[in-house]
Amino acid sequence: MARKSLPRKSRATRRHAKVEHWRIKVGSADWWSHFFSLPAREDTHRSQLKQSDIMLSRVLILAVAIAMAVAEEPMDLTRVQRGALYIRLPAPYSTAPTQCYDPQIDEYFNEGDVWSSSYSGCKLSTCVDINGILNVERYSCPLVSKGVDFKRLKKENYYCRQAWGNRNKQFPSCCPSLQCKYYVKGKLMPLPKHMYPLL
Structure with a gap:
């Protein structure tokens, strides 16, 4: 029995198949180009995040600087509550006739001045006149x-x-x-x- 030959595809059919094959290639190429463009978008997103992190760090640094400036603002020690008298220091702490001298900070003070320092052992100092002699009085913390x-x-x-x-x-x-x-x-x-x- 003679074998039947398969019908040959027409030129139009073959041309249509080539067009479809070309479309598949173009579609895949577009997909790959979109895929490879993602890292660029991610890099842009990362740069934006980095800039936002830099701005946030600057804001935090500014806030800390303001807080430190407020914390280090001088206090009116004349209105601060004090404890008992700890010690009274006459000459040589009052060698100058019109000023008291504090050797802990190497500074002179006028009568009535009130001061403190981180070297005072948590004491409040003041310059007072007792019988014509200037003395440095140091006060402890209040109870x-x-x-x-x-x-x-x-x-x-x-x-x-x-x-x-x-x-x-x-x-x-x-x-x-x-x-x-x-x-x-x-x-x-x-x-x-x-x-x-x-x-």
Whole structure:
């Protein structure tokens, strides 16, 4: 029995197949070009993230600088509460007739001046005239317990303790202070300063 020959494809059919094959190649080429363009977009995104990180770091540095400037702002020590007299230093600490001399910081002060330093051992110093002689008087930190309203503390059910200060700082930041907490919705939270049970 003679084998039947398969019908040959017409020229139009072969031409249509070539066009479809060309379209597949173009489509795949477009897909690959899109695929390889992704790293470029990722690099752009990374650069944007890097710029945002730089801006954030600058803002944080500025905030820290402002906080340090505020923290280092000079305090009016004449209005600071002081404790008991620790020591009185006459001559040679008052060798100049009109000024007191503090050898810890190598500076002269006028009568009535009040000062402190990180080298004072957490003492507040002042220049006073006693019987015509200038003296440097140094005062200790005030007792924390003397300024606490214990009745109010018990009534409000506050939890307070005496916290030690930083001895490397000047008076009164180096002094002990009162630290209190209270319950807010079942959680122990820091007590706002204006609510402290102080006399």
